[in-house]
Amino acid sequence: MTRLYPVGLIHYTNVAPILDDIELPDTVTAVRGVPTEMNAALLDGRVSFANISIIEFIRHADTLAALPDFSVAVLGAVYSVNLFHRRPWADLHGARIALTAQSAGSVALLEVLLRHSRLNVTLERAEGHARDLLDAGYDGVLRIGDSALREWYDAVGPIHDDVSVLDLPHQKDGLIVTDLAQKWFELTGHPFVFAVWAYRKDDPPPPELLRAMRMARRRGIGHLGDISARHAAKLGLPERVVQHYLWNFRYHLEAPDRLGLQEFADLAVPGHAPLTLANPDTLRP
Template structure:
């Protein structure tokens, strides 16, 4: 990586794959550098300024909203079942009062979404312990465990003696809203140094997303090779996700931030600020 490279984060989960699968890396040669990590690692790297742009947990965006802007029309969202964020429980969720809950150490958005669901919607008070995402280990001392991403997808394939709850489905049941789990954020400082390159990268992300929609079968063939599983299950999974970020996703996410603030998980509610490159260009022209 050179000093002039744009450092781009990449979540090593299949739920972001449509934005990257058809990304034309050859176009950018030595101008960009991909850094692959799980969400919690990317969140921390972005906060430290070690990554310029990439998908981060929606909750992490809220924590650093003064430093970031959101790339338009990119997210990992679902209206209803998300298919890869599960609470595995030894008893019905309504009976988890006083329970010990094991939380994956790879997430921020889903961890706080679970806290909102249990406390605000079910009126439950529980205790939490953060652990590595290995379900068998998590459930040795816990009554329920939260897993996300490919860890959750792997666990759900096995015939396990647990009740399983999809957090996206629970959120929609109680609120009627879509839930956005990740946003493509960019550090404001990176915009100053890489504006034109960011425009090209953003366009390439959008192009990959749209091409995936037209050729989903090709991506799923690749997923089957690398991750196994069932073709029909993968089609159902990807068709249940949206990688757009429209007003529908924004409204749902900002309600999530409001709930988080009510429970003291955030210091205050947060409004999402999108990077408006065209407006920025106009302002630059007018002031130059």
């Protein structure tokens, strides 16, 4: 019997242009989950290929390689990786910050940004709506993904049609939403790569899967309006906001993204193993 190649998929809205309409080959079987679940599945061998948090790719660069032309990256604001807080960022010294367990990469980015600002804080695992956790006594709450996107809009909206999508708000009624990707851009001038499509070096993905992914990406980017409308209805958000959210993303791991990836690797994991960005065909026996 032919072995089915196990693939891990994370179905946040930010990968909708790649995954919404992908036609997986018959040789592939899919496992779905949140980033931390797919990180674990790739590292323990339950899947051989997945879009995973960038920090786990860096930490395990000795055993993992990444496709050289796929990423989930953004230059500037991302809107879905947010620290919610009421005190200004510079006044968060000594703060208690609630962390989601869904994303190791976003936690690592927050830690890098806090160290750069010389802010000593207490980080604690806690799940829940940002406002509820702030009301419960936390000074900051890290939220990611579709939930963070909705909570950002709930915090600063409604946003009317006469507001430029290049000037969307991040503060209202005493609640501050610090976009960590924007904070990274202000620090480095580089894009931030949230995820790569990584595979175990001893089990690279089959060519038919890569062809399917590239075809799906071309179709998805060419139909962002349709994808935005579909996901806006699911999220309960204005279509124009979701379309702006999606067209911000960089899905090809281009030269600026690689610079940002390398800088984050050096800051987050000093002394890490060299990062391997390689076409799987070059690693096949």
